[in-house]
Amino acid sequence: MIAMDQIIREGDPILRQKTEKVELPASEEDKETLSEMLQFVKNSQDDEMVKKYQLRPGVGLAAPQIGISKRMLAVHFTDFHDKSYSYGLFNPKILSHSVEKTYLQNGEGCLSVDRDVPGIVPRYARITVKATTLEGEEVKLRLKGYAAIVLQHEIDHLDGVMFYDHINQDNPFQPPENSTPAEEM
Numbered sequence: 001m002i003a004m005d006q007i008i009r010e011g012d013p014i015l016r017q018k019t020e021k022v023e024l025p026a027s028e029e030d031k032e033t034l035s036e037m038l039q040f041v042k043n044s045q046d047d048e049m050v051k052k053y054q055l056r057p058g059v060g061l062a063a064p065q066i067g068i069s070k071r072m073l074a075v076h077f078t079d080f081h082d083k084s085y086s087y088g089l090f091n092p093k094i095l096s097h098s099v100e101k102t103y104l105q106n107g108e109g110c111l112s113v114d115r116d117v118p119g120i121v122p123r124y125a126r127i128t129v130k131a132t133t134l135e136g137e138e139v140k141l142r143l144k145g146y147a148a149i150v151l152q153h154e155i156d157h158l159d160g161v162m163f164y165d166h167i168n169q170d171n172p173f174q175p176p177e178n179s180t181p182a183e184e185m
C-alpha cells in the first residue's frame with residue numbers, strides 16, 4: 001500500500017524529469033504499480049484510511065511522485081457537476097485543447113508540495129486526452145472545467161512541470177485572458 005512517506009516531495013530532481021513512455025501492453029509490474037496508485041487516491045478520500053494512515057486527501061497522483069519516471073497517472077474525483085472520474089492511465093496525451101482557459105479560484109496545491117503557493121494557475125478550459133487504461137483499453141476523454149484541470153495537473157508531472165510554474169509572477173491573482181473559473185463552468 002502506498003503511504004504518505006512514499007510521496008516524493010519538491011526538491012527531488014525526479015519531479016523535474018521528463019518521464020518515459022510505458023511499453024504497451026503494460027507489464028504485470030506496471031499494472032500493479034498503477035493499480036496501487038489508484039488505490040492510494042481512493043484511500044486518501046476514505047475517512048477511515050485518512051485517519052488510520054494520516055493521508056492527505058487527494059484527487060490524483062502521477063508516477064514520478066512515487067519515484068517512478070514513467071508516463072502513468074491515477075485520478076479519482078467527482079467534478080462540480082457530480083460527474084465521477086476514476087482512472088489509471090498509461091501514456092496520456094493531450095490531443096487538442098481550447099483556446100479558452102480556466103482556473104480554480106483558490107489556486108492549486110500538490111501532494112508533493114508541503115507549502116501554500118498562492119496564485120491562479122491558468123489551464124486550458126477543455127482538453128481531449130488519449131490514453132490506455134489500466135484495463136488495457138484505448139480511451140479518448142473529452143474533459144472540461146475541474147476534470148480538465150486535474151488531468152492537466154497530473155500530465156504536467158509527467159513532463160517535470162509543477163503547478164506553480166504557471167502562476168503569473170507579476171500578478172499571481174490576475175485571471176488569464178479569455179478565461180472562466182472552473183467553479184462556473
Ligand SMILES: CC(C)(C)[C@H](NC(=O)Nc1cc(F)cc(F)c1)C(=O)N(CC(=O)NO)CC1CCCC1
Binds near residue numbers: 057061149150153
Ligand atoms: C494537493 C491536494 C490539496 C491534496 C489536492 N487535493 C485537492 O485539490 N482537493 C481535493 C481533495 C480531496 F480529498 C477530494 C477532493 F474532491 C478534492 C490534490 O490531491 N492534488 C493532486 C496532486 O497533487 N497531484 O499531483 C492537487 C490538485 C490541484 C488541482 C488538480 C489536482
Ligand SMILES: [Zn+2]
Binds near residue numbers: 112153157
Ligand atoms: Zn501534484
